Amino acid sequence: MKYYQPAAAFRRLCDAFDQMPGIGEQGAKRMAEWLMYQSDAQAFLDTLEQAAAMPLCQCCNLVVEDAGHCPLCSDPERDAQTLAVIAETAQLQPLLDSGFPGQVYVLHGVLSPARRIGPSTLRLENFFSRVQQQPPEQLLLALTDTV
Structure with a gap:
């Protein structure tokens, strides 16, 4: 057969x-x-x-139409002293709906050697640069558990 x-x-x-x-x-x-x-x-x-080819916001790593900052990062009403780090864009809207007043940074994943996701894949150098340029008073790691 x-x-x-x-x-x-x-x-x-x-x-x-x-x-x-x-x-x-x-x-x-x-x-x-x-x-x-x-x-x-x-x-x-x-x-x-x-x-x-879509660019990412230089401040939060969200996809933007044009190079530069997204509307969220450009909003003067957002608390620049509070920064939440999230793993995926899907976590953004629930965070905003909860009334979170600060700014966000999206990793677009989590470290996973088994899946070959390392610091360069997550653009962690951009995150560290962002934190050094605008150090927040509060840094929230809003990441899900992984094994």
Whole structure:
């Protein structure tokens, strides 16, 4: 009995999707098939390239439209003496909804040697530079537990 073996390029595409958080093997396969057969792949690629080229706020590491500071960091109403460090952008809105008055810094992940996420991946040098230039009185580490 012979088994179907997808083309190597298709397997690499599935593997790339499988690396994304929350996407398993079957989800990756469905996404790859959709991209290959149902979508305008070039439009998807263009959007992906535009997203990859978006600059980050120099102060908090959030994605911004133009280089410089985001509206959150430019807001004079925010308490510059309090800084919360969060792991993911998804944590930002709940933090703001809670009434947090200070500024934030987004790491876009946590250190994980097993996943090859080190200090350079998290842009920790930018964080340390930010803290040295504008030392907060209060530094809150609003990070989730990891193993």
